Amino acid sequence: MTSMTYRRSGRSGLLLPALSLGLWHNFGDDHKLTNKRLLCRKAWDLGITHFDLANNYGPPAGSAEEAFGKILKLDFKSHRDQMIISTKAGYHMWDGPYGEWGSRKYMLSSLDQSLKRMGIPYVDIFYSHRFDPNTPLEETMGALDAAVRSGRALYVGISNYPAASLREAARILKEMGTPCLIHQPRYNMLQREPEIGGAFEAADTAGMGTIVFSPLGQGLLTNKYLSGIPKGSRATTGKFLKAEQIEPQLVAKIKRLNAIAEARGQTLAQMAIAWALREKWITSALIGASRPEQIEDCVGALKAPAFNHTELAQIEKELAS
Numbered sequence: 001m002t003s004m005t006y007r008r009s010g011r012s013g014l015l016l017p018a019l020s021l022g023l024w025h026n027f028g029d030d031h032k033l034t035n036k037r038l039l040c041r042k043a044w045d046l047g048i049t050h051f052d053l054a055n056n057y058g059p060p061a062g063s064a065e066e067a068f069g070k071i072l073k074l075d076f077k078s079h080r081d082q083m084i085i086s087t088k089a090g091y092h093m094w095d096g097p098y099g100e101w102g103s104r105k106y107m108l109s110s111l112d113q114s115l116k117r118m119g120i121p122y123v124d125i126f127y128s129h130r131f132d133p134n135t136p137l138e139e140t141m142g143a144l145d146a147a148v149r150s151g152r153a154l155y156v157g158i159s160n161y162p163a164a165s166l167r168e169a170a171r172i173l174k175e176m177g178t179p180c181l182i183h184q185p186r187y188n189m190l191q192r193e194p195e196i197g198g199a200f201e202a203a204d205t206a207g208m209g210t211i212v213f214s215p216l217g218q219g220l221l222t223n224k225y226l227s228g229i230p231k232g233s234r235a236t237t238g239k240f241l242k243a244e245q246i247e248p249q250l251v252a253k254i255k256r257l258n259a260i261a262e263a264r265g266q267t268l269a270q271m272a273i274a275w276a277l278r279e280k281w282i283t284s285a286l287i288g289a290s291r292p293e294q295i296e297d298c299v300g301a302l303k304a305p306a307f308n309h310t311e312l313a314q315i316e317k318e319l320a321s
């Protein structure tokens with residue numbers, strides 16, 4: 001292991017790497033196992049101990065967990081106790097009324113399926129992937145609590161929860177005796193909802209950590225799209241980042257941010273990660289990657305000097321323009 005730093009998740013006993021690897025993209029059946037193994041091994045060699053999954057990662061849904069199960073057997077057999085593996089349930093997974101959202105029926109069936117796909121008896125963190133406005137929060141949190149009590153999970157988390165529901169979820173889980181470990185919202189220089197909506201503060205007050213996903217804005221906050229849209233990039237293959245979103249005005253903004261990064265002696269990806277991790281309540285930045293070299297570049301963010309006030313103000317000015 002290398003110079004990775006580890007941060008405590010809220011007031012828990014669990015340390016997470018400042019950078020974690022997510023398997024949302026590039027781990028479905030549309031990609032070769034060889035590259036998936038290289039990505040996980042590169043992450044591991046750089047000290048990334050946390051791998052984040054969800055029931056629906058693929059395509060097809062479930063295939064990322066299957067691939068990760070194979071990788072665990074092939075490459076990490078003796079390392080299970082050194083790893084933090086998470087999965088989630090909340091989005092559509094199977095047909096009928098019990099295949100999504102937050103009922104106890106769906107959450108626990110989904111967890112059983114995830115464990116089977118990965119070939120492991122428990123995950124380290126089991127998440128409610130999204131807030132369900134139509135299921136009593138007590139039921140969804142009760143399912144998380146049951147996952148821990150039955151030995152299928154060590155800790156529980158919530159993802160994409162608005163601040164008010166986060167506070168309520170934290171209260172319910174605390175009363176049940178299974179404190180909520182962590183919140184997982186989207187956060188990057190271009191998408192700042194948890195900061196604006198109060199979810200960061202709410203998690204911190206509740207003693208929870210926060211792991212932010214898509215700190216690179218799915219690749220926008222890197223040098224990838226500075227001069228066009230490369231073939232094979234997520235904007236050409238993914239469903240969630242579309243080429244038409246990458247308008248000239250956005251590219252101009254990214255170029256100005258890139259100039260700030262260069263002046264700091266960093267790549268833009270490194271600056272975006274350092275920026276996402278700049279506040280004490282951020283436990284980890286959850287990145288994705290299609291090539292091992294990208295992970296290496298991202299981990300370089302941890303060597304960066306802290307931002308000074310002038311740099312932060314400069315970034316804010318560019319983001320607002």
Ligand SMILES: NC(=O)c1ccc[n+]([C@@H]2O[C@H](COP(=O)([O-])OP(=O)(O)OC[C@H]3O[C@@H](n4cnc5c(N)ncnc54)[C@H](OP(=O)(O)O)[C@@H]3O)[C@@H](O)[C@H]2O)c1
Nearest residue numbers: 022023024213214216217218219222233234287288290294
């Ligand atoms: N809870 C939720 O609802 C939720 C939602 C979304 C994601 N997540 C989690 O967050 C993880 C990360 O999300 P994300 O993949 O959107 O994160 P991201 O880190 O913002 O974007 C990853 C993409 O950026 C590009 N990239 C990465 N490093 C680079 C570098 N050094 N230089 C140039 N390009 C680089 C790659 O794009 P190319 O593939 O084009 O090379 C890579 O696939 C997911 O895997 C998942 O675990 C959770």
